[in-house]
Amino acid sequence: MKNNELNGQPNRIERSTKITGEIVSEADFRIDGTLEGSITTSGKVVIGKEGFINGNANCAFADVEGKFSGKIEVKECLSLKSTSSVEGEAIIGKLIVESGASFNAVCSMRSAKDVKSISGKHEKTA
16 A cells, blocks of 8 residues: 555544545545445555445455445455455456455456556566
């Protein structure tokens, strides 16, 4: 989470915090509390083990350790850790799922051409 951090730290919603509404930012976000609403960022969203988003998320990268319910759009890579639970709809570039993760969502993957044009990066494969 170093690309879009302000002052070396991502924006953070702490475990004891619940936010209802819409978050729009250019910076990375870490959610350890609860967000009822939406988050839009050109950076990365991390949902910690105790974190929960009920709503929409739109970002470049996402790591989920906690819970997500709603629609998530990730331009690059969605990474689901073993403790994660995702329900709803996912529109992604790439998907990484660890053993133990719960992924109960309608999933659409962007074509490799779409992913390259979004990121401007070209991935080499063997």
